[in-house]
Amino acid sequence: MPARLLLLLALLVLAACATPPQTLELRRAPPPDLPPRVELADTPFYPQTRYQCGPAALATVLNRDRQRITPEALVGQVYVPQLKGSLQAEMIAAASRQGMLAIELDGRLDSLLRELAAGHPVLVLQNLGFSLWPFWHYAVIIGYDLPLQRLLLRSGQTRRMQRSFALFERTWDRAGRWALVITDPADPAVSAGQDAFVRAALRLERSVSPAGATAAWQEAVRRWPEAWLPWFALGNGLFAAGDPAGARQALERAVAVDPQRADGWNNLAWVLHRLGQAEAARAAIDRARALRPSDAEIEDSYRSIVGD
Amino acid sequence: MRTLFKTLTAALLFIGLMPPAQAGMIATPDASRLPAAGMQNAREALVRQLTDLGVEAAEARARVAGLDDAQIAELNRRIADLPAGADAAGILLTVFIVFVITDVIGATDIFPFIHPVNTK
Numbered sequence: 001m002p003a004r005l006l007l008l009l010a011l012l013v014l015a016a017c018a019t020p021p022q023t024l025e026l027r028r029a030p031p032p033d034l035p036p037r038v039e040l041a042d043t044p045f046y047p048q049t050r051y052q053c054g055p056a057a058l059a060t061v062l063n064r065d066r067q068r069i070t071p072e073a074l075v076g077q078v079y080v081p082q083l084k085g086s087l088q089a090e091m092i093a094a095a096s097r098q099g100m101l102a103i104e105l106d107g108r109l110d111s112l113l114r115e116l117a118a119g120h121p122v123l124v125l126q127n128l129g130f131s132l133w134p135f136w137h138y139a140v141i142i143g144y145d146l147p148l149q150r151l152l153l154r155s156g157q158t159r160r161m162q163r164s165f166a167l168f169e170r171t172w173d174r175a176g177r178w179a180l181v182i183t184d185p186a187d188p189a190v191s192a193g194q195d196a197f198v199r200a201a202l203r204l205e206r207s208v209s210p211a212g213a214t215a216a217w218q219e220a221v222r223r224w225p226e227a228w229l230p231w232f233a234l235g236n237g238l239f240a241a242g243d244p245a246g247a248r249q250a251l252e253r254a255v256a257v258d259p260q261r262a263d264g265w266n267n268l269a270w271v272l273h274r275l276g277q278a279e280a281a282r283a284a285i286d287r288a289r290a291l292r293p294s295d296a297e298i299e300d301s302y303r304s305i306v307g308d
Numbered sequence: 309m310r311t312l313f314k315t316l317t318a319a320l321l322f323i324g325l326m327p328p329a330q331a332g333m334i335a336t337p338d339a340s341r342l343p344a345a346g347m348q349n350a351r352e353a354l355v356r357q358l359t360d361l362g363v364e365a366a367e368a369r370a371r372v373a374g375l376d377d378a379q380i381a382e383l384n385r386r387i388a389d390l391p392a393g394a395d396a397a398g399i400l401l402t403v404f405i406v407f408v409i410t411d412v413i414g415a416t417d418i419f420p421f422i423h424p425v426n427t428k
Contacts, residue, residue, distance in 0.1 A: 054392075077371060081362030085392025089383055093374030125391060128417045129407070135418055136391040158420045167424060171417045175391060199376065202337055207374045210336065233336040263339040270333050301332040 020169040022109040023149065027165075030146050031110055038116045039143035039152055040064075046071045047157045054078050054086025057138035058094060060154050061123050061182045068098050085136060088125060088178060095182045096200075096207035101216050103189040103200040107177035109169060111191035112151075113144050118190040120181045121154075127174035136175065185216040194224050201233065211241035221253070228258040232267070239271055247271045255287075262291040266301050273305045281305050350380050357387050 019027070044063050048056035048071075055074035062068050077094040078086040095102035105111045105122070112122050122141045129135035139161075143152035151168050153161040172179075181189035185204060188197060201216040214237035220230035235250035251268040258264065265288035272281035285305050288298045351372050358368035372380065383390070410416040414424030 076364075076367055080358065080392060083361060083388075083392040087383065087387070087390055087392055089375055089379040090371055092379070093371060096374050097370075126417070127391070130410075130416065134391065135416075156420055161420060163417070164424075167414050167417055170415070199378075203374070203376050205336060206376065229336070229339070232339060236333060236336050239333065261339075263334045267333050297332070297334065304332055 019166050020173060023165040023169050026109060026113075026146070027149060031113070034110075034113055034117050034146065036146045037144070038113075040116065040119065040121050041142070043121050043140065043142045043154060045154050045159045047159075052079060052086075053138045053156060054091060057123055057140050057154070058086075058091055058182075060140045061121050061180075062095060062098055062100060064121060065184075068100075086138070088180075091123070091138070092180065092200075092203065093207070095180075096203045099185070099204070099208050099212055100182050101185040101188050101200050101204055101213075102180055102182045103192045104196050105179040105181060105189065105191060106193055106196070107179070108191075109165065112141060112179055113146075114191045115181050115189055116141065116144055120183055120187075120189060123180040123182065124172060125175040125178040126168075126171040128171050131174055134174070137171075185213060186219065188216060188219050194220075194227060197223075198229055201230075205233070205237075209240065210237045213237055214241055221250070225253075226257060228254055228261055228264065231257055232261070232264055235267060235271065239267075239274075244271050244274045248275060255284075259287075260291060262288040262295070262298060265291065266298050269301060269305055350377075350384055354380055354384050354387075357384065361387070 044060055046056040046059045052071070052075060055071040055078055058074050058078060059069065059071040062074075074094060077097065078090045080087060080090075092102045092104070105115070112124075115122050124139055124141060126137045126139060127134045128137050137156070139153045139155035141151050141153050144150065145152075149165045150162050151165065153163060155161045181192075183189065185201075188200075192200075197216075197220055201213045201220060204213040204216060210233075214234065217230050217234035217237055220227070221234055224230060231250050231254035235247045235254060238244075238250060239247035248268070248271045251264060251271055254261070254264040255268055265284050269281045269284035269288065272284055282305065285298070285302050289295075289302055292298055354372050354375075355365070355368045358371065359365050363371070375383070407416055407418045408422065411419050411422040412425055
């Protein structure tokens with residue numbers, strides 16, 4: 001029996017000594033465009049009370065620039081009593097409820113560094129224990145030191161925790177390398193992939209209003225001008241915000257990017273109709289009808305727009 | 309008083325000018341090809357799961373409202389197996405000793421005050 005235990009420990013030591021892959025990559029080739037050191041020292045700190053690292057970590061990023069909500073108020077929004085913790089999806093939803101854009105990152109260590117260099121603290125989930133014996137924990141990364149290979153965190157009851165890239169990567173990897181950047185919609189995560197960005201903006205629309213996500217869509221069309229959905233969403237948002245002229249421009253870009261999407265033509269027709277452009281509105285709704293003949297929604301639009 | 313009246317009128321005019329959500333406009337989520345059918349049931353199921361786990365009913369509904377369809381589906385499927393961040397309080401003594409050792413060798417990171425000997 002002791003032999004087995006010894007073997008287990010030996011295996012653990014070996015596993016711990018092996019440098020994890022992303023740390024190795026950063027050590028071999030540190031990204032030359034990143035500053036060597038970053039510390040977002042003005043990030044607030046909320047020491048967690050028992051089991052409540054979720055609300056504390058969430059308050060840390062939500063109140064980065066000004067006080068929006070207390071950790072106590074967040075307990076009601078993310079804490080699940082019987083699980084003695086907070087679920088990732090609910091952390092995201094709580095951020096959206098505050099009108100903030102919450103984007104999941106791609107699981108790369110250098111993306112975390114890129115966000116920090118852009119002034120965004122990063123909320124992470126770690127498994128501090130083992131895969132079979134997990135200790136889930138939320139913390140906020142507020143800085144890094146590339147030459148020393150260290151991260152700085154607001155974590156638990158520690159205001160300025162230092163952890164090596166290697167140790168952090170192990171605990172992060174065991175939690176699925178989950179990281180979240182929560183910002184004002186006008187200043188989204190710089191490393192965001194298009195899908196993660198679009199999902200975040202749609203969640204914000206659902207939680208706040210179509211007009212509430214307009215700033216996020218503005219940034220999306222700047223980053224991915226060849227994608228249809230951001231132009232379409234921006235048009236809808238501007239229209240809901242009372243800017244039909246801006247909505248027209250955005251929807252015209254949408255139908256130019258993908259002329260095969262009937263939704264784009266349908267909404268453009270409504271906007272042109274609102275602007276009093278009867279001819280153009282009719283041409284647009286005709287395009288929609290040609291693409292989706294006998295579609296109930298589009299036929300309704302046709303009757304309303306051409307009928308009056 | 310007069311200024312207040314002017315402000316109110318301006319505010320009312322502004323509200324009046326805001327177009328209502330246009331009935332015939334297709335909403336962005338509907339066009340983004342996310343599955344929608346049957347989602348109402350899924351949302352209600354999740355509200356029940358959350359209340360079973362000790363969340364107040366009104367709060368459970370507000371929480372679920374902020375989730376997108378993919379999140380609802382995943383939570384419904386395996387809410388109890390998903391990670392829920394907590395902390396390391398309440399570990400038994402024997403387990404405590406094991407984790408002190410694994411913390412020292414840098415395999416785990418349970419105790420913030422322990423720094424691994426191997427800080428590669």
